[in-house]
Amino acid sequence: MKSFLKHLVVALAAFLYAGPILFMVVGSFKPDADVLAEAGSIQALLPSEVTIQNYVDVFERVNFGRFFLNSLFITGSIVIWGLFVNSLAGYAFARLQWKGRDALFLLVVLLMILPYEAIAVPLFYQVSLLGWRDTYIAQILPFVANAFSIYLFYTFFLGLPRELEDASRVDGAGTLRTFFEIVVPNSKPVFATVTIVTFLFFWGFFLWPQIVTSGERVRPLPVAIATFHTLPPLKWGDILAFGVMMVAPVLIVFLVLQRWFVRGIASTGSKG
């Protein structure tokens, strides 16, 4: 009885929780007029009529493909360059002895507490002076180096057994070879964590692209959906279809690699 109650509570909470998602997915397949009209009844989740017209509309009304590729290109560049740059720095801080290392590492730790919001204004000013407004580079370059990623790599590398690197050096490998051929293949968890955390953050990044982009050419998805939902005529079906297409790829990757996502997020907690 107690167990049944427990299951009931969890199931109810889960239903409330999944509600908005179900509503979005179901709504995106309904005739536009039904979305609001049926929102208050059970038909919000059980459509009386199914159509893909909303999806067609999205492509007709805006250049969705462009926005999607923009997001993919921007986020992908930040993630890939970030993995490269930040893991190298994390390794240099964790394992190599050099002058000025400790002072610079202190700087990294201090910069960890500075959120991007705190630098948006001066960065916007800098980018304006450089003439980088409305470009990809303004959306990528400032975010490649990331203090938190460096810190995550640093703590992970510190915990690796040193013997492997010793062995590699005795076997004749140089510093970079040791890093890429021995350290990196044994550090998959931290690379997964940093990839996931960085990707999620920048896939949803809104403030900076909103102030730094003006045209559609380099506009990413979050800004695009904000604009789209104010684009007359107001069609909720289309907006939901846009939303589904925007989140579906991430959601599918998440469902497939769930174990890594959960572990990655949890490990940021134990490091903080």
Place this chain on the structure above:
Amino acid sequence: MATIEYRNVKKVFGDDTVALEDFSLKVEDGEFVVIVGPSGCGKSTALRMLAGLESVTGGEVLIDDEVVNDLTPQERDIAMVFQNYALYPHKTVRANMDFPLRMMGIEKEEREKRIAKTADILDITDYLDRKPKQLSGGQRQRAAMGRALVRDPKVSLLDEPLSNLDAKLRVEIRAEMADLQEKIGLTTVYVTHDQVEAMTLGHRVAVLSQGRLQQCAPPQEIYDHPANLFVATFIGSPRMNVFKATLGRENDGYTLSFGDHILPFQSGRPGDDTDQLEELIDKPVLAGFRPEAFCPADEVDESRRIQGKVENAEALGHELIVYFDAGVEIHLPPEVQAREKDESRRGKQERALVARLPSARPPKSGDDITLGLNTDQVYLFDPDGRAL
């Protein structure tokens, strides 16, 4: 093939932790030298400095008469086997062995040939394509040796390579290693805390304590002529009995008095200098007896017997080890005392003497016991622990 030399090497960690001090040692071409000592004595540091994994604070390290202080590991052409094997977990055994060869820039065909040959010698051909995780402890150990030997290095270094194996496997692989080194004739430095490994494997044994070299000599000489109290008590199991004693003269011979006992002794040990003995009379010395210096009472005349109370006895089948209290205070160097505590030898208090006797029915604890003592087998040390 190569020679190795340490010249007055010093290593300081951080600001003031001295790990190694004035360490000098020469290893000849093809020689197998074992560095042995308690944990924290600096033996691994010495090895890692030779490999280039630690910087040298002072003095010089030479390979083939060339100073290598400033060379990185990959410029030294050495191979090393690590305590935890350090096999690359993401590579198969074959890829592990291939790695150093690739770093040397050897052609693929030649690499394959050398891997096959080394695998054959070490008998690891059957699991070349497995990853380290799929191997047993002994197989991993062999694979690690394979990775070290496949490149045909000038020098091979081994850092406690057997310490992760169970006792039986350790004996087995120890024997194989001795054979292998004999066959290949590779200059080898081997670090261990296990004195049995040191004595059975080394052409010479270097005993290290608190960052200083105590003695370096062939195993038998280390055992027979320890340079000081530390070496004497560190090597040998059960360890030597050492206590405060005074030398006296009686008729035409000498006496050794300790506790309540006064035993006659002649300057029987070969190489002993009688003039030196004369100088020691009535001065405090430390006397040491190996456990085998004791014998059943009836084998010696009455004057050389010693009485005590049994504390503990271990019948090992082929021999009998007896710990007994004869009212004598045992004197050990602090490093060795620490080891005794580590190994938590219960019932072997400060007052217990150890005797190794022929196999017999073990006495009960608390029993009175009378044993003979071959006083001629005494080792004498001055109060500072130097051998006399």
Place this chain on the structure above:
Amino acid sequence: MTQPPSQRHRFRRRFNRPAFAGPVMAVPGVLGLLLFIAIPFLTAVALSFTNLRMGSPLPTEFVGLQQYQRIFADEGFRRALINTVLFAAVMVPVQTVLALSLALLLNQELKGKAFFRTVFFMPVVFPMALVAVIWELIYAPGPNGILNSFLDLVSFGTLGPVDVLHDPALALPGIMLLSLWQGVGFQMVVLLAGLQSIPGVLYEAAAVDRAGKIQQFLHITLPQLRNALIFTALVTTILAFRVYAQVEITTRGGPVDATTTVMYETVRTVFDRQQVGQASAMTVVFFFMVLAVTLIQRALVKQEREIA
């Protein structure tokens, strides 16, 4: 070692010394942080003492603390400060308690545990901009709106239809609710990991000592989770301070400044009014808020370590 060292060989030999390789490997990352985080921030501090306006023909002048005086005198910014602090003050306890409850629930014997965890975590992968858009629809006014129908259902018709986003009293709570929905999964996962790392022996020992469920929770679970809780509270606070996308998309700070936040005011100041100097002063204020919370968290964690 016998062949004459080529240029490339020499470089490789030098590079393999950590004293050389270290700085080279760290340079891209450190340079990036300096150029795009440290220097902009210092620039913000410097600009906050000027009257810089983008595109203004007037020369930029040093104005001392004038910008700070001006923003603190500004009704909108004061409202933004209050809203931001209020947002954090409500979100941190509510979200933490909810996340902890879910984590505790999922840490028990439960059929379909993995499925439920997935459901609760799923919103975390949703971009905030999309969440805001979906919830704007959920909050749709009129009796047909989802929220209103739901209220009608659970209150048996006593709670009338509301227009959350246009009601000054409800707009901020409305934004809190959608932020909660998106954010709770993150904390739940961190806390769940914390729960799972508590050694089971502790509970067995407590059970032997006849401690009840509640006592076990108070004397084992909470102390063991302490650092995880402090961490999630810190993250929630900082996320609350950063609130921007939700506001920009759903209410644009309205109605009548009811939902304006520090970040929202800052962006409006620089974007709509080109007031770089004034926005920089807001940035500095924002930074000090984040710094204060971070220092409190560090102090709490440190205190814990000293006790232990």
